[in-house]
Amino acid sequence: MEEKPAQRARLLSNGLGVSTFVLILCGLTGVSSNQVVVQRNVNAVLGKNITLSCIIEVGSNLSLTQSSWERNLPSGTITLAVFNPVFGTSYSPDYGKRISFVSPSQRDATITLEGVGFADVGSYTCKVATFPLGNTQASTFVNVLVEPKVYVSAGSTPLLEGRNESLVAICIAERGRPEAEVSWESDLSGQSVTQTHDDANGTTSVQVSYMWRPQSYAQGKTLTCVVRHPALQTEFKIPYTLNVQFAPIVSVEGKDRSWYVGQKNVKFTCDAKANPPAQRFTWIRLDGPMPDGVEISNNILAFTRPLKRNDSAIYRCEVMNKIGLRGEDVNFWVQGSGEEPSLEISENVTAVLGEDVYLSCRYLGESQIQSAEWKRQTSKSVFERLAGFSNDSSSYPESVTNLTVQVKVSSVEAEGEYICEFKSEDEFFSRSVFVSVLGRPDVQILVREDVINNTSYQSVTCFADGGRPQPQISWVVGSLPPSGYPFTVSVRESLPSNGLFNLSSVLRFPTHLQDEDNVTCVIQHPTLPHPKLATVRVKTYTRPNVTIKAEMVQQRGNYFWVVSCISSGGRPDTDISLAPNATVGLQAEKDSHSDVQRLSVHLPAAEYDGRSLTCMFSHPKFSHPEERITTLPTFYLHKVETDSSNFQDAEYLELQEGETDVISLHITSNVPRYSVICTKNNGPLPEDVELIGQNLTFLAGVKPLHAGLYECHISYLHLNAVLRFNVTVKPRPLQAVPPTISVGLRSEDGRWVMECVAAEAVPAANVSWLVSQSVSEEFWFNSSSYNGSHTVRGVLLVPFCSPWELTAKCVIHHPAFELPENRSIRLPLCARPNITINTSTEWKDGRKYTKVCCSVISIASAADIRWLAEDNNNISNVMQTELLSEGVILAWSFVDLPSSLFSGQNITCAVKHPSLETPAERTIHIPEHKPPLLSVTVMRQRDPPLWQAVCDCEGECFRTNLHWVLPKRARPETPPLAEFEDNGIKATLTYPFPLALHEGQNLTCMYQFDHRISENRTVQIPKYYITSVKILNHSSLLSGRHSDQRVVFGLRVQKNHLNQRILLGVEGNVPEYSLRCQRSDGSTVEVDESAMILQDEGLYSCRASFYHHTASMTIQVEVTDEDEQFMQIMVICISSVTAVLLILGVVLLVFCKKDKTTKYKEQESVAALTSLMQEPGSPEVKKPGAAEDKGIAQLDNYSIVLDVKSAL
Incomplete structure (x- = not known):
């Protein structure tokens, strides 16, 4: 923004209304400035509308006279549109109707041009005229701009692999203005060739x-064609798919395996990638015809029989399409029988040119090796021996089964197939490996600069x-790859x-379109573990900041304009020129410590009045x-003006006597300096009137002698201005003196005190x-007088707190006021x-109370x-207060409520305070x-x-409310014990007792949580009994069938058997019992669970017990010998046979004499014989019933005694 010197004058006034006369002298102390802000370049699309913005920055002391738009044509300058704040637009x-202002004002001259065509190309100027600086x-x-038409077409010839560089596709952007930026995006290593053609109307293809x-x-x-153009909102992209024709690329599936004699189901599948597709597959054997047992089906070669040794050969698959014929060889070596290969060889090897590579081959079989060698196939039938x-041979290796060679890779001819062979007396073993040769690239980077048509390219x-x-x-420029214009990449x-x-x-x-100072080349290759980076520094340009500056200087009593053209921050240097050409006083300089260039010219101020410089x-x-x-x-110098109207010559100005008056002079001017001389009645000014700066000052106040004609002459060189005015002095009148009004606010004794004072008034003010709201207020007033003036004081007192926001207004009435004066005070809410x-809870005397506290x-x-309770009845409470700080008071109240009486009810705390219109309530729910x-x-x-009864209480359990209810006449030996948790929500009451005390009775646990309410749970103590102890082995009752006799059981056991057991059981409902046995002499007998272990014959007693329940039994144990038992059995058997024979003889005798005997005698005889067979022993030794346990029959021994009695 350019600075223009101008003079400014300040308007000084003492605020005495009509008694002050103001003369405006503008521009006496400096130069103001204004600036027009437009866009340097505007692009429009053909046929569309365009907006040309023009923003005007006008100083506060300047006014807009007119703004306009002009166009520079070869035939001259034409005015397109004009805006005048007074006359409007033109x-x-x-x-016609193509052009219009958008929103014309003193700060905006933006226009719109519709239907833009080629004829509208050119320079447009926004010109602003301001007063007083000018244009x-x-x-x-x-x-x-013209949007281009874009399309992509294929090359004229097909793309064939192996040919030289070919035309792939063409991307065309037709008839664009300016020319479009066209590029190809691809990861291929091709290059782009650009051609341009100029068309009509400045368009380019x-x-x-x-x-x-x-x-x-x-x-x-x-490939992607990318088109960029200012008329396109985004990049325009067209993809193109490559169609490369090539001969078949052949591969064989299964060629890298191992084969052995007798192997079955061996086949090879030949695959080919080709464009156009493959037409024919052919399998051949290089050293002769195909062997028997080989079946070929299109691309598959299969052995229909087990492999033989003579199947070893090189087989080739040939594939043909319209482009050509290619093949792939299979080195088919059949090894000895077995499923595992006999040779272990390196996998396919990759070697780097100039380095060594190691080929390893090991024989894993058991045969005696006669020879071994590495060889390489140089042609279809020629092999070159490398080592072996x-x-x-005269030299023999340390290991005949490990053949490892070192190969120096000196050229790419080292790439190929290498074969390892081992021979024994009976067999031949061979495998192959393919060596691929890679070359590590050597990287260099260079920078060159060219200048074409004064444009630098790198x-x-x-x-x-x-x-x-x-x-x-x-490539990487900065941190991003270059994409499209201004970068081009050729490979x-x-x-x-x-x-x-x-x-x-x-x-x-182009150097001027690239802002990064380094460029990086990125090389990727299989021989490089990481991409290799090569960075080089390049030259860059920086856009300078340019401006023009004009300032006025004084040299040797004369004034000069110094106009400077300034460029800063640019690289390289800016070419600066000044128009119109001025050679006198022209100075060019550059600061060596900064990047600022300056071209300055000194021009005489008088000669270059109003001229424009560029x-x-x-x-x-x-x-x-x-x-x-x-x-x-x-x-210029203009005539003097006031704020309301222009002064006329000999204008009358009335001043008030006694006032200290100042007349401020203000002249509209832009001269660098001026002189002011004032006179009164063509003579000098009175002694107490001086011109101080731009103010004509009455030092001792206005007096009657100050009346007269005043003239002030303002001059600068040939410019002059005169101001004349006639001053009259008005005598001092007697008038009312308005009061000095003040209001104050303070707090005192819990109330607001507002004071309104109307002081030093004549007469006294009212x-x-x-007050805005109806509150309890109190007024009092007093007044005082001094030296003819009066002071009235009104005081208002209102409560400190109120539910509303109060506004108090003090109203002062006085004759000096046309309307009453008001002073308002707003009290804070x-x-x-x-x-x-x-709330909180506590227990007192076994009852739960809820304590509720309300604090305010x-x-x-x-x-x-x-x-308040739910029925709105008041609840008695205790209220306390505490002074926290000045003006802040804490009040609180609490009540203790029996929880059972207020269970489930809502309790309300009601609060009254002067700041509340209605009482505030807070309600809490009693659970x-x-x-x-x-x-x-x-x-x-x-x-x-002992037995123990346990009562668990969960919930609100108070320890004194939990107790046991015992049966009548029950005397516990130990009092019940209670255990409680700290949180009071769980309690346990235990009661230990002997079983005999409460057997078969009920015990009740009771919780009395109120005088009227209780909770109880009852448990029944089981009733147990033991009737007798029984023997589970086979035994007999010897005595004790009657209640007054001792029960003794007899039991026989075998002699010379150790640890014989007697199984015992208990008749009763006890869950368990203890068993103790002893001999008749008091010694203890070992008991294993429920079995007594016998030691010797004799009398044993056993006792079973469960708490106070007991039962016992006595056992007589006899020991028998097996031989004696056998003799007894023999005697019994003989006696039985004899008895049977005697009985049969008697029966026959009876039948023989049946005629002589009667039926009655027959019965008597039979009865007499039968009686002879009955056993005369006691009932105690009779055979026991069949209810014995068969599982222990092997432990029982029986003695049968036959006592034969006969009457014969």
């Missing part, structure tokens, strides 16, 4: 061809030579006779030369108070009390608290009082041998 008839302008260049050496790996990949040994070339396979080169590749690729990539760009700046970063224009002001309510923090006065949960269990204790 438009050129040539543009300022700025220019905008309008360019018309751009054609970019993509050249590339076709390779089969890119089949189906995509045989029995007749080319960065990255070389990657000697690579195999072909390396990949990419060149060559394949010399040595089989190594030489690749170079050139990144080219600075022209040229720089590579500018698309066209930049202009900065300034217009030097025209000096003071009153008005009293803070609402902070109410908090909380309030201002000025304590709150009133009361409690419903629920009885605790009881559970009762009974268990046995081992030590001491």
Whole structure:
């Protein structure tokens, strides 16, 4: 923004109304400035509308006279549109309705141009005229854009693999303005060739061809044509899919396996990748015809029989399409019988050119090796021997089964198939490995600068030579890859006779369009573990900041304009020129310590009045030369004006006698300096009247002698201005003196005290108070007088707290006021009390109480608290207060409520306070009082041998409310014990007792949580009994069938048997029992669980017990010998046979004499014989019933005694 010197005068006034005469002298102390802000360049799309903005920055002491838009044509300058704040807008008839102001004002002159065409291209100037500085302008260049038509077409010939560089596709952007930026995006190593053609109306067609050496790996990949143009909102992209034709690439599935004699189901599948597709597959054997048992079906070769040794050979699969014929060989070596291969060989090896590679081959079989060698196939039937040994050779290796060779890779011819062979007396073993040769590229980077048509271009070339396979080169500028304009990338590749690729990539760009100071070349290759980076520094340009500055200086009594064209921050230097050409006083300088350039010229101020100067700046970063224009002001002096109207000659000005008056002079002018001389009645000014600065001052006040004609002459060189005015002095009148009004506010004794004072008034003022709300207020007034003036004081007292926001207004009536004067005081809203309510519980004498506390923090006065039940009845309470700080009071109240009486009810705390319109309430809910949960269990204790009843209480359990209800006449030996948790929600009451005390009775646990309510749980103590102890083995009752006799059981056991057991059982319902046995002499007998272990014959007694329940039995044990038993059995058997024979003889005798005997005698005889067979023993030794346990029959021995009695 340019600075223009101007003079300014200040308007000084003492605020005495009509008694002050103001003369305005403008521009006496400095130069103001204004600036026009436009867009340097505006692009419009053909046929669309365009907006040309023009923002005007006007100083506060300047006014806009007129703004306009002009266009510079070869035929001259035409005015398009004009805006005048007074007369409105005007438009050129040539543009009709195409042009209009958007929102014309003193700060905005933006216009809209509709239907832009080619004829609208050019420079447009926004010109602003301000008063008093004159004209300022700025220019905008309008360019018309034409959106290009974009399409992609394929090359004229098909892409065949192996051919030289071919045309892949063409991307065309037709008839664009300006020319479009067209590029190809691809990861291929091709290059773009750009051609341009100029069309009508300044449009340009751009054609970019993509050249590339076709390779089969890119089949189906995509190229993308990218078009950028200012008329396009985003990049326009068109994809193009590559169609590369190539001969078949053949591969055989199964060729890398091992084969052995007798192997079955061996087959090879030949696959081919080709474009166009493969037409024919052929299998051949290189050393002769196919053997028998081989079946060929299109691309499959299969052995239909087990493999033989003579099947070993080289087989080839040949595939043909329209492009050509290619094949793949299979080295088929059949080894000896067995499922495991006999040779272990290195897998396919990758070697780097110039380094060594090791080939390892080991024989794993058991045969005696006669010879071994590594060889390489140099042609279809020729093999070159590399290393090896045989029995007749002079050198013999340390290991005949491990053949490892070192191969120096000196050229790409080292790539190929290597065969390892071992021979024994009976067998031949062979396997092959393929060695691939890679070349590590050598990287270099160079920078070159060219200047074409005064434009600097930089080319960065990255070389990657000697690579195999072909390396990949990419670029990074800054931290991003270059994409499209202004960068172009061209790639060149060559394949010399040595089989190594030489690749170079050139990144080219205009220096002024690239801002990064380094460029990085990224090389990727299989021989490099990480991409290799090569970075180089490049030259960059920086856009300068340009401006124009004008300032006035005084030299040797004369004034000069110093106009400076300034450029800063640019690289390289800016070319600066000044128009119109001024050679006198022209100085060019550059600060060596900074990047500031300055071109200055000294111009006489009088000669260059109102002239415009233009600075022209040229720089590579500018698309066209930049202009900065300034217009030097025209000096002028205007006549004197007041704020309300213009002064006329001999104007009368009435001043009040006795007032200390100041007349401020203000002249509209832009001269650098001026002189002012004032006179009275063509003579000097009175002694007590002086011109101080721009003020005519009456030092001792206005007096009658100051009346007269005053003249003030303002001059600068040939410019003059005169101000004449006639001063009259008005005598001092007697008038009312308005009061000095003041109000105050303070707090005192819990009330607001507002004071309104009307002081030093003549006559006394009338003071009153008005309050916005109906509150309890109190007024009092007093007045006093001094030296004829009166002071009235009105005081208003209101409560400190109120539910409303109060406004008190003091109204003052006085004759000096046309309307009553008001002074208002707004009292702050009293803070609402902070109410908090909380509860807690406690137990007293077995009853639960809920303690509720309500606390209130309030201002000025304590709150009133009361409690309400659900039926709105008051609850008695205790209230206390405490002074927390000045004006802050804490009040609290609490009540203790029996929880059972208020169970499930809502209790309300009601608070009254002066700050509340209605009482505030806080309600809290008393939880419903629920009885605790009881559970009762009974268990046995081992030590001491007592039973224990346990009562568990869960819930609100108070220790004194839990107790046992025992049966009548029950006297517990130990009192019940209670255990409680700290939180009071669980309790346990235990009661130990002997079983005999409560057997078969009920025990009740009771919780009495109120005088009227209780909860209980009952448990029954089991009833046990033991009737007798029984023997589970076979035994007999010897005595004790009657109740008055001792029960003795007899039991016989075998002699010489150790640890014989007697199984015992208990008749009863006891869950368990203890068993103890002893001999008749009191010694203890060992008992194992429920079995007594016998020691010897004799009398034993056993006792079973469970707590106080007992039963016992006695056992007589006899020991028998097996031999004696056998003799007894023999005697019994003989006696039985004899008895039977006698009986049969008797029967026959009876039948023989049946006629002589009667039926009665027959019966008597039979009865007599039968009686002879009955056993005469006691009932105690009879055979026991069949209810014995068969599982222990092997432990019982029986003695049968036959006592034969006969009457014969």
